[in-house]
Amino acid sequence: MKLHVTNKKKTTFLIAGIVLLLVIIIVVVSLMRKGKAASTDTVAEEAYQTTPLEKQDVTKEIGLSGTLDSAHSESVSSTLEGVKVKEVCVQVGDTVNEGDVLFRFDSSEIEQKLEAAKKALANEQAANAAEIASNERNYADAQTTQNVESGRSDQSVNQAADAYNAAVSSKATAESAYQSAVSDRKSQEKAVKKAKEAAANAKKDEKSAKKSLEEAQKSGDEQAIASAQAAYDAAASQKKQADKSLESAQATLASLKAAEAERQSQVTSAGDVVNSASSSLQQAQNDRDDSNRSNAKSVADSKDTLDNARRSSSADSQSGQDVKSYEEQLEQCTVKAASSGVITTVSAKVGDTYNNGVLATIQDEKNYVVTAMVDQYDISDITKDMKALIKTDTTGEEEMNGTVTFVSPVPASMAASSDNSDSSSGSSGNGYEIRITVDNPSERLRIGMTAKVTLIQEEVKNVFAVPDDCISEDEDGNSAIQILENGEPRSITVTTGLKTDYYTEISSDELAEGMNVIIPDVTEMDDMSGMDDSVSYSVY
The missing domain is CATH 1.10.287 (Helix Hairpins)
Incomplete structure (x- = not known):
């Protein structure tokens, strides 16, 4: 009896073992198939580097570096000659208002x-x-x-x-x-x-x-x-x-x-x-x-x-003209500021005999312009009234708005002297001078600071844009981009718009946010299988 029972148990264990082995084999095969499939998809995905398609603002711009100058500079002088300086009422660094007395001459004679x-x-x-x-x-x-x-x-x-x-x-x-x-x-x-x-x-x-x-x-x-x-x-x-x-x-x-x-x-x-x-x-x-x-x-x-x-x-007789002339001279013995600003130079002292020349310089410290030199490659793209963004070291990441108010028609080496020729930029050479008026100057600005200027040539907002390399030409000569869809590339014909050094505006009824745009790489990949054109892709 016991022997019989023992043989029966062995038979049961044997069948169970066979079933278990089959299950293990099936599981292993299934896992191997899934692994192979996953490996294939990974290879497909790794064969393409993509960037998500998003709407953004596209700006075509020119970057420049310039010097902050006063928007208005007044050279204080007088038409009198041979008069002695009786009083100097200001010194460098003083802030004056229009009409303030700056100098007084001896008026006794x-x-x-x-x-x-x-x-x-x-x-x-x-x-x-x-x-x-x-x-x-x-x-x-x-x-x-x-x-x-x-x-x-x-x-x-x-x-x-x-x-x-x-x-x-x-x-x-x-x-x-x-x-x-x-x-x-x-x-x-x-x-x-x-x-x-x-x-x-x-x-x-x-x-x-x-x-x-x-x-x-x-x-x-x-x-x-x-x-x-x-x-x-x-x-x-x-x-x-x-x-x-x-x-x-x-x-x-x-x-x-x-x-x-x-x-x-x-x-x-x-x-x-x-x-x-x-x-x-x-x-x-x-x-x-x-x-x-x-x-x-x-x-x-x-x-x-x-x-x-x-x-x-x-009529003005000679006596009348003399009276008028002496009255004007008497009035000119008190030299007043014609504008408000800060005194940046004083070139006269008490006791000096004045014979023309600049007595002092007043510069506007609240309104500024950026003077910059532009080379011949960019000057033709810059026009008056063009908008600009301005940064300085002292203001950090704060951006100030500006407007181009002057574009020289000739290089600096050919330009004639003007009222602004004493600007602190000191720029010269064959570049073309431009001036950008700062629309909202920071209180931290000072004359002579270096400014970084970004000129806005053209701008579009909230549009689809991709890196320039993502745009190619299809068989019909139309502009197109490649997107990765279900692991496979698909071409979409697009219309291009504003083009910058890095991005190009595109439009098409087929475009949607979140699409994976393929970024091509010019390096050929001979070891990629399953692709007719051996081209590799890099992440943007």
Whole structure:
């Protein structure tokens, strides 16, 4: 029984051992396969060095080193010469404001000259005032004479005009009377003509009646004679009456002719009066015009004389110019600051005789510019109003903003001297000078410090950018990058933008943050298997 049981246990243990061995073999094989797969992936990943794709600000910039100068420097001087320095009110390091007194010169000699010039000017002004008063009287007299004579001349012209108008009226009356006389004469001439005709007819009738009477007398017929005699007597009476009428008409005509001649003589006389009155009127008008012209000239001449006297009085005479000059010199004996800042040089002392030159230098210690020299390779990329970032050793990592305010068009060796030629940079040579105004200067800045300047040529913000080496050209000639996706490289076509010395802006609808961008290495890797192009990659 025991033997039987023992054999059975051995069989069970043997089967269990075989099963366990198989399990171990399966596990080992599985682990070996996983290890191999992991080893393969590791090799694939290690074959590519990548950098994550991120959005960032891309800036194209130029780095320079320059010297801090004062934004404004004033050389204090005076136009006076040969004056002694009486007082020096400042020393190097003093802070002054615009209008502060810096120096005083000895003004005693100038004050004496000014007093003498003022006296000379007072005498000159008194003489001018007397001359002006005299000329004002002459001008007033000329105006009075003009007004009086103008009134008289106008009165004479008016009287002559009245006489002329009366003469014209009289002539018109005489001409009217003459025309009436002419009309009466002509009417009477017609009456005389009719009277002559009547007298001729009456004479004819008388002659005929006389003939009839003679014939009746020859016939001896008493009755015929009596009738013919009566007819003859009537005709003779009629003739006598006609002759009287003709005589009367002729007398009247003669009288009218005499009256007409008288009227014509009156018209001629009236015409002579009109001509005389017209001449008198013309003469009065001419006399008035001559008087007005003469008086107007007298008034204008006296006015010109008065104006000249006034101008001469108000003009800067030599005495007046002397007073003004000495007053200006007296004012210049007190030398004041034209701007605020710190005194950096003082070149005069009490007792010195000043003959032009710089007395002191004031520099603005609150506003600064950086003066830098740029070589010919970069100067064409720098323009006025370009923005800048400025650092100094004394301000550490603090960045100050700046703006390019001057770019020299010629090298320093060719540039002419200017008001800023005494800047502390002392730069020279073939470089081009530029100046950057510091927009927000630190209180720690001092004139003459060295400044590091970064000029911002171009800038884009929040864009995808990769190292320049990550961008290649695909088969179609387009720009592309390689990304590692599931252990395999994949090409993405991109559009490039701003390019700097290290980064290039890229854009594409396929780009997403976090992508692993492959960074190529120019070193070939012949020992990498499974790759058509033996190119290694390095970590950026």
